Amino acid sequence: MERYTASIRAVASYVPKRTMTNRDLEKTLDTSHEWIYERTGIAARHIAAEDEPASALGVRAVRDLMAKHPIAPEDIDLIIVPTSTPDMVFPATACIVQAAIGARNAATFDLSAACTGYIYALNTAATFIESGFYRNVLVVATEKYSSILDWTDRTTAVLFGDGASATLLTRSSDASGILAMDSGTDGGKCEQLYIPAGGSRSPVTKETVEKKLSTVHMKGTEVFKNAVPRFRQTIERVLAAAKCSIDDIALIIPHQANVRIINAVAKDMKVPQEKFFSNIEHYANTSSASIGIAIVDALAQGKIKKNDLVLLTAFGAGYSWGSTLVRW
Numbered sequence: 505m506e507r508y509t510a511s512i513r514a515v516a517s518y519v520p521k522r523t524m525t526n527r528d529l530e531k532t533l534d535t536s537h538e539w540i541y542e543r544t545g546i547a548a549r550h551i552a553a554e555d556e557p558a559s560a561l562g563v564r565a566v567r568d569l570m571a572k573h574p575i576a577p578e579d580i581d582l583i584i585v586p587t588s589t590p591d592m593v594f595p596a597t598a599c600i601v602q603a604a605i606g607a608r609n610a611a612t613f614d615l616s617a618a619c620t621g622y623i624y625a626l627n628t629a630a631t632f633i634e635s636g637f638y639r640n641v642l643v644v645a646t647e648k649y650s651s652i653l654d655w656t657d658r659t660t661a662v663l664f665g666d667g668a669s670a671t672l673l674t675r676s677s678d679a680s681g682i683l684a685m686d687s688g689t690d691g692g693k694c695e696q697l698y699i700p701a702g703g704s705r706s707p708v709t710k711e712t713v714e715k716k717l718s719t720v721h722m723k724g725t726e727v728f729k730n731a732v733p734r735f736r737q738t739i740e741r742v743l744a745a746a747k748c749s750i751d752d753i754a755l756i757i758p759h760q761a762n763v764r765i766i767n768a769v770a771k772d773m774k775v776p777q778e779k780f781f782s783n784i785e786h787y788a789n790t791s792s793a794s795i796g797i798a799i800v801d802a803l804a805q806g807k808i809k810k811n812d813l814v815l816l817t818a819f820g821a822g823y824s825w826g827s828t829l830v831r832w
């Protein structure tokens with residue numbers, strides 16, 4: 505088969521209307537705005553309504569994308585939904601998105617790679633396009649972390665927010681496109697950041713509910729220690745794959761986990777902090793949705809220009825990590 509280049513054609517995002525600030529959290533948790541902001545860079549997050557599942561957030565993002573970049577829904581060949589907060593165990597949330605947007609010719613699947621989900625999905629979409637198998641792929645990264653948090657646990661509840669992004673990848677007809685990709689996993693440490701119950705290993709029971717085992721459990725210090733070298737490793741690998749240097753990169757858009765992690769990676773790599781885009785202040789960690797939301801904000805702020813080299817990179821539960829290098 506002939507080989508093609510995959511290009512990011514359009515990106516859009518959606519966050520729920522309701523904002524929850526650190527001051528709001530002070531009313532229900534033994535915490536403070538100062539503690540949260542200094543440790544994480546987070547000031548506020550958006551919280552979805554009870555009747556607004558992850559699919560609904562994703563569909564809002566897709567509708568915005570289609571308003572900006574008209575594409576007939578029936579021309580979409582594949583919808584990938586990276587998410588850790590699917591509407592249901594099955595069918596895939598991607599099926600619900602497909603029905604809502606009328607993409608009747610699209611194949612669909614969800615992708616489980618936690619905060620690295622966007623990069624895994626982008627790399628998968630690009631591979632399908634490069635092989636000639638599909639022409640138009642929609643990546644709908646959507647998360648409702650508010651539904652899987654223990655709101656009495658200050659060590660995790662303050663870190664996450666809800667939101668979605670939609671990214672359309674198509675065959676490239678110019679010099680733009682995905683130049684290189686990298687991804688990896690260290691499954692041996694999966695219990696440092698996980699949801700212990702609710703799957704087949706430990707189905708939901710009265711006891712798991714009482715012990716809040718269907719919520720996010722995290723060893724924060726371990727996550728931090730693993731994230732920094734893995735971010736560096738995947739950034740260096742994707743640069744090597746494209747035979748580029750860090751100086752060639754106009755902007756790095758990392759998964760918005762924590763501003764201290766991002767700053768530690770910048771320091772470790774001796775790269776100016778300004779080269780790493782951050783908007784975590786307004787959204788907290790929206791897991792797989794964060795990079796798409798950040799791309800939209802970076803574009804709105806004029807930080808990405810045509811022909812720029814943009815490096816997208818993520819680390820998350822699994823542990824999993826990955827990067828995508830894009831000529832914009």
Ligand code: ACO
Pocket residue numbers: 534535536539540543544619658659660662663697722723724725727728731760761762764765789791819820821
């Ligand atoms: N408010 C006030 N105090 C708090 C809070 C809070 N929200 N949370 C924890 N504390 C307390 C702890 O109980 C502890 O108190 P103690 O000393 O009396 O026991 C103290 O603060 C210090 O706790 P540490 O966990 O050591 O705090 P640390 O400085 O490591 O910061 C943090 C915690 C922010 C979670 C940090 O470990 C971190 O950034 N880890 C990375 C986690 C992360 O980003 N996860 C996101 C998901 S993974 C991903 O997206 C890649």
